[in-house]
Amino acid sequence: MLSGFAGGVHPSENKETGECTIEVMPAPKKVYIPFSQHTGKPAIPLVKKGDDVKIGMKIGEADGLISASVHASISGKVIDIVDHPHPVIGSACSCIIESSDTEEWVKEVNAERDPASLTGKQLVDVIKEAGIVGLGGAAFPTHVKLSPPKEKRIDTLLINGCECEPVLTADHRLMLEHAATIIEGAKIFQRILDVQNLIFAIEDNKKDAVATFKQEGVSVAELKTKYPQGAEKQLIKAILKREVPRGGLPMDVGCVVHNVGTCHAALIAAKYGRPLIDRVVTVAGDGVKESKNVLVRIGTPVKSVIDFCNGYVSQPERVILGGPMMGIAQYSDDVPVIKGTSGILIWNNARISEEGPCVRCAACVDACPMGLMPTEICGFVKNKNIDMANAYGVLDCIECGCCAYECPAAIPLVHYFKYGKSEIWRRSKK
Numbered sequence: 307m308l309s310g311f312a313g314g315v316h317p318s319e320n321k322e323t324g325e326c327t328i329e330v331m332p333a334p335k336k337v338y339i340p341f342s343q344h345t346g347k348p349a350i351p352l353v354k355k356g357d358d359v360k361i362g363m364k365i366g367e368a369d370g371l372i373s374a375s376v377h378a379s380i381s382g383k384v385i386d387i388v389d390h391p392h393p394v395i396g397s398a399c400s401c402i403i404e405s406s407d408t409e410e411w412v413k414e415v416n417a418e419r420d421p422a423s424l425t426g427k428q429l430v431d432v433i434k435e436a437g438i439v440g441l442g443g444a445a446f447p448t449h450v451k452l453s454p455p456k457e458k459r460i461d462t463l464l465i466n467g468c469e470c471e472p473v474l475t476a477d478h479r480l481m482l483e484h485a486a487t488i489i490e491g492a493k494i495f496q497r498i499l500d501v502q503n504l505i506f507a508i509e510d511n512k513k514d515a516v517a518t519f520k521q522e523g524v525s526v527a528e529l530k531t532k533y534p535q536g537a538e539k540q541l542i543k544a545i546l547k548r549e550v551p552r553g554g555l556p557m558d559v560g561c562v563v564h565n566v567g568t569c570h571a572a573l574i575a576a577k578y579g580r581p582l583i584d585r586v587v588t589v590a591g592d593g594v595k596e597s598k599n600v601l602v603r604i605g606t607p608v609k610s611v612i613d614f615c616n617g618y619v620s621q622p623e624r625v626i627l628g629g630p631m632m633g634i635a636q637y638s639d640d641v642p643v644i645k646g647t648s649g650i651l652i653w654n655n656a657r658i659s660e661e662g663p664c665v666r667c668a669a670c671v672d673a674c675p676m677g678l679m680p681t682e683i684c685g686f687v688k689n690k691n692i693d694m695a696n697a698y699g700v701l702d703c704i705e706c707g708c709c710a711y712e713c714p715a716a717i718p719l720v721h722y723f724k725y726g727k728s729e730i731w732r733r734s735k736k
């Protein structure tokens with residue numbers, strides 16, 4: 307069993323939806339599709355108010371190298387293009403589509419073809435056209451990750467099925483219900499990158515998924531359950547014993563990492579020409595009547611997904627998109643599910659403690675998987691000493707939340723680190 311990285315924490319897993327098979331949510335009456343759902347520049351709108359659209363139609367074109375296209379997830383009419391609440395950046399230009407209830411697809415989509423008939427370059431183009439981004443949460447455009455510079459020699463492709471965030475089970479279910487599709491998608495990535503080594507990384511709290519993938523005859527690294535085992539740098543350290551340098555990327559140590567959901571989406575695009583119009587989301591928490599894993603159209607408002615899960619237990623106290631460790635608290639359930647939304651968590655009895663003074667216990671230092679000194683960095687950010695925060699490596703912080711999880715003073719450390727990073731970027735832009 308591999309564990310292999312320093313730091314990390316062991317929060318309660320609470321993966322009660324692990325047994326819940328994926329349910330397909332019917333198309334909602336309206337979707338709110340942001341042009342920015344990914345790392346990089348927002349897509350450029352291709353439609354205007356009043357246009358008719360069909361499912362799979364490209365409505366936003368990737369702008370530049372690091373960007374991703376977006377597509378209509380229902381058929382109907384564009385009723386507005388306007389700023390709308392966004393789960394990550396607060397508000398973003400979004401295409402609002404009202405359903406025609408006809409569920410019509412654009413005609414080029416859904417015609418089956420053999421991905422083996424396409425070259426590596428054609429497959430990268432297909433994946434780019436389909437607007438596929440990393441579905442593990444970071445939403446980095448997949449076609450960029452599949453096009454490393456020539457001087458970077460890649461020898462290993464890791465497929466990340468760790469799903470180390472507590473509560474979330476969307477990837478787990480996908481691995482159990484669609485293993486063959488994931489493997490086929492991973493082999494497409496393997497062909498594009500021309501690598502020998504293909505390894506599926508799965509935590510040992512998903513024994514059934516480990517067994518399923520082993521039965522399929524692929525190489526599986528079974529990893530000890532520890533958060534954040536699924537973070538790229540920690541995964542590479544645990545499996546390959548390679549250290550991604552400070553400020554570096556997995557490709558600097560000959561490795562590329564993709565999430566299992568991304569492999570699934572890529573195969574669907576390569577085989578059927580289907581763009582990314584939906585994703586699996588875990589809906590859970592004590593504030594929702596029925597916890598489920600749901601296949602949701604991109605752009606569906608969170609409140610519609612909750613309705614599909616029989617509604618709220620009562621007025622929700624906290625709505626979080628993502629997992630409990632790295633997820634983002636929302637002010638409104640009007641926000642839509644976007645490509646990077648892995649979970650919708652509704653909490654009614656969340657323990658929210660008052661921030662106290664640092665007691666210098668160093669629990670945060672022991673927990674940090676990046677070897678940082680969270681308490682020192684936090685002090686620098688609080689005192690607006692951004693240069694020192696930078697010197698102490700705030701940009702290396704992966705925002706995993708281990709430090710804040712362990713902090714007995716309930717200091718929202720990640721909040722300070724996000725602010726420190728944004729200040730560094732703001733100054734560098736200047």
Ligand code: SF4
Pocket residue numbers: 673674675676677678680702703704705706707708709710719720723
């Ligand atoms: S959030 Fe940042 S500082 Fe805190 S434990 Fe994670 S990597 Fe370390």
Ligand code: SF4
Pocket residue numbers: 663664665666667668669670671680681684709712713714715716717
């Ligand atoms: S865990 Fe919290 S209280 Fe302890 S040293 Fe770190 S910041 Fe201070």
